[in-house]
Amino acid sequence: MKITFPHMGNIWIPVKALFDYLDIEFVLPPQNSKRTLSLGTQHSPEGACLPFKLNIGNLIDAAAQGADTMLMTGGVGPCRFGYYGDLERDILADLGINLKLITLEPPDGSLTGLARRIKLAAGDKPWPRIIGAVKFAYGKALAMDRIEDIIHWARPRALNPRLAEEIYRQAQTELDQARDAKGVDRVVRDTRSRVRGLALKQDYEPLRVGIVGEIYTLLDPFSCHDIERHLGHLGVHVDRSIYISGWINEHVFQGLYKAYKDISHHKALAKPFLNHTVGGHGQETIGGAVDFARHGFDGVIHLLPLTCMPEIVAASILPQVSKSLQIPVMTLYVDEQAGEAGLLTRLEAFIDLIDREKRMNRRISDEQTVLGG
Numbered sequence: 001m002k003i004t005f006p007h008m009g010n011i012w013i014p015v016k017a018l019f020d021y022l023d024i025e026f027v028l029p030p031q032n033s034k035r036t037l038s039l040g041t042q043h044s045p046e047g048a049c050l051p052f053k054l055n056i057g058n059l060i061d062a063a064a065q066g067a068d069t070m071l072m073t074g075g076v077g078p079c080r081f082g083y084y085g086d087l088e089r090d091i092l093a094d095l096g097i098n099l100k101l102i103t104l105e106p107p108d109g110s111l112t113g114l115a116r117r118i119k120l121a122a123g124d125k126p127w128p129r130i131i132g133a134v135k136f137a138y139g140k141a142l143a144m145d146r147i148e149d150i151i152h153w154a155r156p157r158a159l160n161p162r163l164a165e166e167i168y169r170q171a172q173t174e175l176d177q178a179r180d181a182k183g184v185d186r187v188v189r190d191t192r193s194r195v196r197g198l199a200l201k202q203d204y205e206p207l208r209v210g211i212v213g214e215i216y217t218l219l220d221p222f223s224c225h226d227i228e229r230h231l232g233h234l235g236v237h238v239d240r241s242i243y244i245s246g247w248i249n250e251h252v253f254q255g256l257y258k259a260y261k262d263i264s265h266h267k268a269l270a271k272p273f274l275n276h277t278v279g280g281h282g283q284e285t286i287g288g289a290v291d292f293a294r295h296g297f298d299g300v301i302h303l304l305p306l307t308c309m310p311e312i313v314a315a316s317i318l319p320q321v322s323k324s325l326q327i328p329v330m331t332l333y334v335d336e337q338a339g340e341a342g343l344l345t346r347l348e349a350f351i352d353l354i355d356r357e358k359r360m361n362r363r364i365s366d367e368q369t370v371l372g373g
């Protein structure tokens, strides 16, 4: 068995750690690029969502490098993600590429079913070793989340944001190379101290923007034109509603582990605006926006692939959240046609808007303090 899996941002780091630990042969497809997308688009249904097209591109590449098995996670509810694995396998079979599919999802909520599939993917290794591998890989996911957050902090504050990017790249490489839990902790510590060593802007208080939306576009920089990096270089502190460990915990472990930044309250926060599930992370998108508003963020950006139903529902509700909690919200659709230049123009306009609003609110509150309201 030579296993592969599609990319989604930095998720390759923990998944690779899992396979390395278990001594399983695997193929890491080349990182997402325009070539991956055009390959995937060529062989996907036109209306398929962007993550699906990128998955197809990754799997074709991996098969060309000798992969014979694909590892996917599944999902339930009114979103296409639950069908991804089967559909991708069938599309590839039509192209003459026959990959065996292993889907990591608890079928009908049964954890024994999930355990069986994990054992299958792990090449029938003994359970203690599998559990050790899962713990180690999940530790890397948590570390990656911490590192991303450290970089979110550094980008807008560094005098030279490119140095923050260098620290980020170094952390990715070192985390990939870490061979034990101590090594993983050391990477996070070293990243923190390198960021402490950066020359920072004096008395700079950045605008804070929360990013919510469809999980793949949130976690995968290629699919959203690296919006976090652009915002950081525009002097904005970014946070997002979900990180890799949160996604793995929800999709594979059914909430058994502790994820970086707990978002289990997001569904409850969404209830006054959307009180039932709409598939994918539509409800969490609303809850995430409410959470950012409550924590005093200056704006929210909603990211979604063009044909994503759950997020289209969320997009139709976010104007109410924006109005009732008085937080500016911008929705950005991404697909294979979207260009980086257009995205940058919209980001700059949004940042100008929230900056003006913030200054105006500060002036009004200063007036009220001095002159009385």
Ligand code: SF4
Pocket (backbone or CB within 6 Å): 049, 050, 051, 079, 080, 081, 214, 215, 216, 279, 280, 281, 305, 307, 308, 309, 310, 311
């Ligand atoms: S959430 Fe949207 S983009 Fe993601 S798989 Fe479902 S339909 Fe596609």
